[in-house]
Amino acid sequence: MSASTAVRKPRQRVGDRVFSNLTRLAGLAILVALAAVAIFLTLQGLPAFSAPSDKLGGAANLATYVLPLVFGTLLAAVLALLIATPLALGVALVISHYAPPRLARPLGYLVDLLAAVPSVVYGLWGLAFVSVRLTPAYAWLEQHLGWIPLFGGPASTTGRTILTASIVLAIMVMPIITAITREIFLQTPTLNEEAALALGATRWEMIRLAVLPYARSGIVSAVMLGLGRALGETMAVAMVLSASGVVTFDLISNTNPSTIAANIALKFPDSTGVAVNALVASGLVLFVITFVVNFAARWVVARSERTQA
Amino acid sequence: MAKSIDVSDLNIYYGDFLAVEGVTMTIPSRSVTALIGPSGCGKSTFLRSLNRMHEVIPGARVEGKIVIDGQDLYGSEVDPVEVRRQIGMVFQRPNPFPTMSIYDNVLAGSRLNSKRLPKDRADEIVERSLTSANLWVEVKDRLNKPGQGLSGGQQQRLCIARAIAVEPQVLLMDEPCSALDPISTSAIEDLIHELKSDYTIVIVTHNMQQAARVSEDTAFFNLAGAGKPGNLVEMNPTRKIFSNPEEKATEAYISGRFG
Numbered sequence: 207m208s209a210s211t212a213v214r215k216p217r218q219r220v221g222d223r224v225f226s227n228l229t230r231l232a233g234l235a236i237l238v239a240l241a242a243v244a245i246f247l248t249l250q251g252l253p254a255f256s257a258p259s260d261k262l263g264g265a266a267n268l269a270t271y272v273l274p275l276v277f278g279t280l281l282a283a284v285l286a287l288l289i290a291t292p293l294a295l296g297v298a299l300v301i302s303h304y305a306p307p308r309l310a311r312p313l314g315y316l317v318d319l320l321a322a323v324p325s326v327v328y329g330l331w332g333l334a335f336v337s338v339r340l341t342p343a344y345a346w347l348e349q350h351l352g353w354i355p356l357f358g359g360p361a362s363t364t365g366r367t368i369l370t371a372s373i374v375l376a377i378m379v380m381p382i383i384t385a386i387t388r389e390i391f392l393q394t395p396t397l398n399e400e401a402a403l404a405l406g407a408t409r410w411e412m413i414r415l416a417v418l419p420y421a422r423s424g425i426v427s428a429v430m431l432g433l434g435r436a437l438g439e440t441m442a443v444a445m446v447l448s449a450s451g452v453v454t455f456d457l458i459s460n461t462n463p464s465t466i467a468a469n470i471a472l473k474f475p476d477s478t479g480v481a482v483n484a485l486v487a488s489g490l491v492l493f494v495i496t497f498v499v500n501f502a503a504r505w506v507v508a509r510s511e512r513t514q515a
Numbered sequence: 516m517a518k519s520i521d522v523s524d525l526n527i528y529y530g531d532f533l534a535v536e537g538v539t540m541t542i543p544s545r546s547v548t549a550l551i552g553p554s555g556c557g558k559s560t561f562l563r564s565l566n567r568m569h570e571v572i573p574g575a576r577v578e579g580k581i582v583i584d585g586q587d588l589y590g591s592e593v594d595p596v597e598v599r600r601q602i603g604m605v606f607q608r609p610n611p612f613p614t615m616s617i618y619d620n621v622l623a624g625s626r627l628n629s630k631r632l633p634k635d636r637a638d639e640i641v642e643r644s645l646t647s648a649n650l651w652v653e654v655k656d657r658l659n660k661p662g663q664g665l666s667g668g669q670q671q672r673l674c675i676a677r678a679i680a681v682e683p684q685v686l687l688m689d690e691p692c693s694a695l696d697p698i699s700t701s702a703i704e705d706l707i708h709e710l711k712s713d714y715t716i717v718i719v720t721h722n723m724q725q726a727a728r729v730s731e732d733t734a735f736f737n738l739a740g741a742g743k744p745g746n747l748v749e750m751n752p753t754r755k756i757f758s759n760p761e762e763k764a765t766e767a768y769i770s771g772r773f774g
């Protein structure tokens with residue numbers, strides 16, 4: 207034993223070297239893949255700039271082709287988040303701070319399970335169930351709240367509207383936001399929670415004083431991750447939405463904006479030549495939007511962490 | 516405003532584990548009562564049962580009686596949230612709300628009590644509480660800075676200001692100086708001296724000299740043995756405890772023979 211304690215030259219072990227090279231390789235692979243995708247999208251998208259209008263679904267040029275799709279993509283995603291965020295935060299709080307442990311655990315598993323359901327299944331459910339059930343609601347909205355442009359109508363008779371698509375999207379992104387925020391809520395320092403309780407805070411007041419401020423930056427990143435998923439979601443939207451590619455804030459009518467991802471999925475099989483290039487160009491735009499959203503999220507989180515420090 | 520506290524036959528549990536057994540004592544009003552004893556004998560547990568903070572831990576419960584000013588603290592009609600508004604607490608580690616300014620930290624309790632607090636009233640509470648906590652001079656020019664930016668001792672005085680801002684009847688302190696340097700400790704001890712004319716103060720301390728310096732009465736808690744519940748050995752005026760204690764165990768602890 208004593209002999210082995212003699213000072214040895216610091217020598218890198220083989221295992222360390224192999225592992226460090228493997229991680230470096232993995233890191234590089236991600237960058238290469240990302241660059242390859244960007245280059246492919248750019249090269250294949252370029253020809254679409256000179257595409258004739260008949261290859262662009264009737265649009266005069268690439269910009270008027272892509273912009274309505276960008277509008278639809280953002281509208282559906284933002285609507286989905288507006289619905290999903292309060293719901294997700296509520297469920298996360300129930301799991302982390304309200305439900306007794308015996309109930310909280312299965313509830314948590316259930317939410318995680320929702321996140322694992324394939325989007326085709328959500329699409330089917332949205333198509334065959336949600337849209338049908340919502341049709342009377344849309345008729346009611348048009349009749350009673352029709353003066354609000356959002357519900358101008360005429361109400362869709364199939365229910366396959368942008369609002370239905372957004373609701374299905376909301377249910378898809380909700381588990382992601384719930385899972386992340388739940389973990390953050392659970393990490394609130396006991397010290398801060400007890401500070402609030404000792405002042406005579408009710409449970410909800412304690413959550414407002416201690417839990418939510420602590421979780422602020424985490425909530426932002428969770429919502430941004432949800433936004434990323436909502437922007438890129440393809441199958442569910444393609445199946446649910448009866449899209450005509452218009453630009454409108456009317457959420458319940460038969461003529462709906464389409465999204466970039468759904469448009470690609472629906473048009474690609476029948477497209478040839480420069481029409482394919484146009485689809486790729488729209489893909490590039492989606493790629494950029496997702497990138498910008500991610501960086502914006504990081505920036506927001508970093509800034510709120512700095513002001514807290 | 517200040518109230519005395521009567522504790523009788525108090526047993527305190529964590530689930531099935533009996534942590535503190537059979538405590539009976541009277542804590543006088545407008546005076547400082549120190550709780551001393553070896554680690555794990557249940558001083559914090561006992562202190563937290565006095566403002567019903569004990570029960571926020573899942574499974575934690577209490578048997579017996581605590582009466583403050585004729586009212587049973589654990590009576591079925593008593594709302595624990597209401598109790599905690601009347602009995603302030605300062606913790607071992609300073610815990611200002613990290614995202615709040617100094618100003619908002621002081622007002623956190625008052626804002627729970629009354630939703631709409633006029634600005635001049637709020638300013639007045641902040642100045643009065645920070646002055647009582649001997650912190651006003653140091654922070655009056657940076658009230659809108661986060662409380663987290665203060666030194667440990669200042670943070671602890673901020674927490675005291677936050678606790679007294681709502682003018683509680685009783686102030687509970689759990690080793691409020693154990694994370695602080697000697698100068699901050701001395702500042703807090705001075706503060707305790709000043710506060711006792713208005714508040715009933717119960718302070719847990721590991722530091723025998725501190726108990727001797729700040730308190731009128733001292734209660735010595737001990738463990739009968741490993742795994743046994745903590746119990747109250749003796750409660751007497753501090754002068755007597757430190758010069759001529761009734762119990763052998765107290766004397767042994769104070770003269771440092773164990774614990």
Ligand SMILES: Nc1ncnc2c1ncn2[C@@H]1O[C@H](COP(=O)(O)OP(=O)(O)O)[C@@H](O)[C@H]1O
Nearest residue numbers: 529532534553554555556557558559560561572
């Ligand atoms: N949250 C808890 N859950 C279970 N047991 C606890 C908890 N907190 C303290 N205890 C136990 O209660 C006893 C008293 O602890 P405590 O009141 O912290 O002692 P002291 O403050 O005198 O050091 C110890 O045996 C401790 O292990």
Ligand SMILES: [Mg+2]
Nearest residue numbers: 558559560689
């Ligand atoms: Mg303790």
